[in-house]
Amino acid sequence: MHEWLLAATTRLAEASGGAPGDYVLTQAEIDDILELARVAAHESGERINAPLLSYLVGLAHGRHDGKLADLVDAAIAKRI
Numbered sequence: 001m002h003e004w005l006l007a008a009t010t011r012l013a014e015a016s017g018g019a020p021g022d023y024v025l026t027q028a029e030i031d032d033i034l035e036l037a038r039v040a041a042h043e044s045g046e047r048i049n050a051p052l053l054s055y056l057v058g059l060a061h062g063r064h065d066g067k068l069a070d071l072v073d074a075a076i077a078k079r080i
Contacts, residue, residue, distance in 0.1 A: 025036040032072045033057075 009023035025033075035059060037050035042078050 029068055032069050036072045036076060059067075 010020045012018075012023060013020045033054060036063075037054055040053040041047045041050040053075055057068075057075050060066060060071050061068055
């Protein structure tokens with residue numbers, strides 16, 4: 001993970017009472033999230049939709065524990 005992102009995850013863990021290891025992303029997760037942001041920004045015509053949709057997918061993942069790749073596919077209407 002990039003050094004800046006690693007520092008941010010450490011601060012996030014401290015603020016939430018978790019451990020930094022709780023926020024480690026796999027390469028597959030990174031790829032899914034970046035694809036989500038790319039589609040949200042470019043296909044919607046509004047760059048601000050990328051972080052907003054990423055947050056919503058994160059909420060769905062955290063609240064319902066679905067597979068991240070499936071949630072990303074659903075959010076961008078990608079057919080499996």
